[in-house]
Amino acid sequence: MSHVRILVGTRKGAFVLTADGKRQRWDISGPHFGGWEIYHLKGSPADPNRLYASQTSGWFGQLIQRSNDGGKTWEPVDNKFAYDGVPGTHQWYDGKPHPWEFKRVWHLEPSLTDPETVYAGVEDAALFRTTDGGQSWRELPGLRGHGSGPAWQPGAGGMCLHTILLDPGHPERMFIAISAAGAFRSDDAGKTWRPINRGLVSQTIPNPTAEVGHCVHRIAMHRSRPDVLFMQKHWDVMRSDDGGESWHEVSGNLPTDFGFPIDVHAHEPDTIYVVPIKSDSEHYPPDGKLRVYRSRTGGNEWEALTNGLPQSNCYLNVLRDAMTVDSLDPCGVYFGTTGGQVYASADAGDSWSPIVRDLPAVLSVEAQSLP
Amino acid sequence: MIRVILPAHLRALARVAGEVKLELEGQATQRSVLDALEACYPMLRGTIRDQVTGQRRPFVRFFACEEDLSHESTDAPLPDAVATGAEPFLIVGAIAGG
Numbered sequence: 001m002s003h004v005r006i007l008v009g010t011r012k013g014a015f016v017l018t019a020d021g022k023r024q025r026w027d028i029s030g031p032h033f034g035g036w037e038i039y040h041l042k043g044s045p046a047d048p049n050r051l052y053a054s055q056t057s058g059w060f061g062q063l064i065q066r067s068n069d070g071g072k073t074w075e076p077v078d079n080k081f082a083y084d085g086v087p088g089t090h091q092w093y094d095g096k097p098h099p100w101e102f103k104r105v106w107h108l109e110p111s112l113t114d115p116e117t118v119y120a121g122v123e124d125a126a127l128f129r130t131t132d133g134g135q136s137w138r139e140l141p142g143l144r145g146h147g148s149g150p151a152w153q154p155g156a157g158g159m160c161l162h163t164i165l166l167d168p169g170h171p172e173r174m175f176i177a178i179s180a181a182g183a184f185r186s187d188d189a190g191k192t193w194r195p196i197n198r199g200l201v202s203q204t205i206p207n208p209t210a211e212v213g214h215c216v217h218r219i220a221m222h223r224s225r226p227d228v229l230f231m232q233k234h235w236d237v238m239r240s241d242d243g244g245e246s247w248h249e250v251s252g253n254l255p256t257d258f259g260f261p262i263d264v265h266a267h268e269p270d271t272i273y274v275v276p277i278k279s280d281s282e283h284y285p286p287d288g289k290l291r292v293y294r295s296r297t298g299g300n301e302w303e304a305l306t307n308g309l310p311q312s313n314c315y316l317n318v319l320r321d322a323m324t325v326d327s328l329d330p331c332g333v334y335f336g337t338t339g340g341q342v343y344a345s346a347d348a349g350d351s352w353s354p355i356v357r358d359l360p361a362v363l364s365v366e367a368q369s370l371p
Numbered sequence: 372m373i374r375v376i377l378p379a380h381l382r383a384l385a386r387v388a389g390e391v392k393l394e395l396e397g398q399a400t401q402r403s404v405l406d407a408l409e410a411c412y413p414m415l416r417g418t419i420r421d422q423v424t425g426q427r428r429p430f431v432r433f434f435a436c437e438e439d440l441s442h443e444s445t446d447a448p449l450p451d452a453v454a455t456g457a458e459p460f461l462i463v464g465a466i467a468g469g
Contacts, residue, residue, distance in 0.1 A: 035380055059430040059464040060380060060418040076384065076414040080422045102423070 004326050005070060005368040006334055007051065008342055009038035012360035014053055016071040023332055023346040026355045032074065033065065040107050040321055040364040043070075047115035048368050052134060054105040054120070062104055064120075066134050077134030081105070081122055084141035090124065091153040100124045100144070107321060109164035113171075119190075121161030125152060125178040127190060140190040143176065148195060148212045155179035155215050155234075156280075162320055163219045167226040175229065175244060180205075180215035183231070185244050196244030200233060217260045218320040222269035230272050230299070232262040232320075237274055239299050250299020255286050261323035265348060266331040270298035273325075273333060273349060275318040283338075284315035292335070294349050308352035309343065316341075321364035328369055336362025373404055374459040381419070381462070385412040390459060399454035401433060402445040419462060434461040 006017040013031030032038075037056045044050040051067040053074070062081065065074040081102045092098035103123040111117035120128040120137065126144050128137045143149075143161075152159060163177035172189045175196070182197040195211050205213045215234035222228065231238040231247065236257050238247040251257035256276045265271035272295050278286045285291060289312065292305040316339035326332035333345045340359040345352045375391040382388065393407045409416045420427050425445075427433070432441045435453045452458035 057380065057418075058467065059378075059428065060384075061421070061428060062417065063384070063414075079417045082423050 002328055003370040004328065004332060005043070005048075005370055006324075006342065006344075006355070007041040007043065007053075007071070007364075007366040007368070008336055008359065008362060009041050009053070009321075009364035010336075010340070010360040010362050011037055014038040014041055014055075014071075015356070015359060017342065017355050021328055023326075023328075023344060026344075028356060029071065031360075032071070036063075037104075038363065039104060040366075041071075042108050042110055042366050043368045044110040044115040044118075045112050046110075048370055050110070050115040050133075052108045052110060052118055054108055056104040062102070064105065064108075064134050064137075078130070078136050081120070081128055081137055082139070083126060083144070084139040088144070089150055090159060091151060093154065095153075097150070100126070102126075103158065106160045106162045107164055109166060112166050112168055119164050119166075119174075121164050121176065123158045123160040124154075125159045125161040125181060127161055127164070127176060129190065142186070142191050143184060143193045146184075146193045148181070151212060152178065152181040153213065163216070165219060165221055165226075165229075167221075168223045169226045173226075173243070175219060175221075177216040177219050177231075179217065180213060180234075182212050182214040183216050183219060183244055196240075197247070198245065199240075199247030200238065201236070201249075202234065204234065218262050220262045220264050220272070222264045225269045228269065228298070230262050230264060232259050232274055234258065234280060237262065237299060250295070252295070252300035252302055254293055254302050255291075255304075259318075260320040261318055261335065263323050263325055263333070265333075266325050266327040267329065268296070268331075271296050271348070272299065273323065274302075275323065275335065277317060283317040288313050288315060290314040290316070290337075292333070292349055292352075305345075305349045305352070307350060308345075319363055321366075322362050324365050324367045326367040326369045332367065334365050334367055336365040338362065372456040373399055373407070373453065374456050375404065375408060376459045376461045377415075378462060378464040380464065381415060384414055384418065387412070392456075399449045400446050401440065401443065401449065404449070404460055430465045430467050432463040432465050434463055435459070 002021040008015040013034040015030030039054045041053040049070040053065040055063040087100035089097035107121040109119040116133040165175040167173035227243045229240040237251045239250045290309040293302040316337040323335040336342045338361040342355045373393045
């Protein structure tokens with residue numbers, strides 16, 4: 001019987017939720033690191049019991065925790081994230097140059113093949129890598145240094161590198177996204193980078209089609225078709241069929257195309273999920289109804305998924321790293337809310353139920369499918 | 372012997388209960404105490420002072436002998452009562468929030 005492990009990062013600790021393949025009854029472990037913000041936890045695809053967690057605090061800074069037993073025990077590893085060379089400046093909210101300053105790790109992306117190698121996306125936006133299981137971190141400076149870095153500006157949530165996608169078909173290729181700089185691609189394992197934002201239109205920047213400056217919220221891909229990317233932008237849901245060389249809008253009949261997360265069904269590369277949010281100032285669902293929207297056509301045609309979700313007086317948000325899928329059959333879909341609920345669907349979104357209702361605000365949700 | 376009292380979250384991180392006792396060679400200063408503390412408990416590196424700049428984190432304070440020493444030079448001698456172990460050196464998470 002297969003199992004599922006759900007890794008949940010919250011404002012006040014981490015939680016590990018486990019169930020068998022039916023995904024009906026859940027065991028809940030936590031809080032781990034109680035009182036600390038856990039921006040993200042993720043397991044190694046090459047060794048599912050090797051987990052990494054980003055633990056932060058306004059008082060005590062950044063820690064990275066590692067587990068070798070699926071989250072039962074943890075050990076702190078290196079937490080020194082020093083920018084390569086002289087960090088230089090990016091733009092501040094007032095348009096003036098502002099020195100790059102490390103604040104926190106938003107996202108940890110373990111290598112697809114090596115449990116010791118992990119990429120870390122940080123604020124102020126940069127990409128770091130460890131190749132020794134977190135014992136040391138080194139920046140991949142080609143991203144900040146490729147040329148447009150001095151023009152990057154923070155979004156309202158900070159200038160964070162929040163998305164890291166590793167291409168399973170091309171081991172040298174990876175995609176990242178930064179708020180509010182946009183999406184970038186490397187074809188040489190992170191040495192050099194270039195913006196991939198052609199086709200994005202953002203009315204919130206002086207030149208709506210600028211090469212950089214777009215507030216990309218999240219990118220997703222299906223591992224069987226890594227040239228097809230789906231993006232939830234600040235406004236607009238976008239799709240690329242050429243590895244990010246160009247994008248076109250697939251918002252279609254969504255009630256609003258603002259939102260944060262986007263993800264792809266584990267077995268159907270054209271089935272995608274978003275959670276529409278009313279607007280960038282009203283960070284809650286339209287009409288007080290929590291609805292996941294699913295497209296089975298790779299965008300444009302969307303259906304509301306409501307069975308089991310609150311359809312009145314619901315005014316929470318779902319953050320960019322707080323939705324995920326498992327790889328069981330049928331595909332499980334999960335998301336966490338700023339209201340502290342973690343919802344699960346064991347039937348690809350047709351019906352939902354809460355695993356837990358009263359956690360601290362959920363920052364991230366990741367699923368592991370285990371034998 | 373220097374006695375150090377850590378805030379609860381850092382005691383949990385370092386897996387210690389109660390006071391931490393450190394043996395110092397040379398003069399007791401903020402820098403020498405923190406150097407010794409981090410040598411004994413490497414997981415505390417970066418949690419009290421920034422690893423790159425060496426500066427105290429903004430929401431961390433250093434108290435001793437009913438005085439706030441946070442803004443003293445990191446190389447200034449600590450009070451004799453701290454250096455002799457009569458009084459503890461307190462590392463405090465500042466009150467923040469509503």
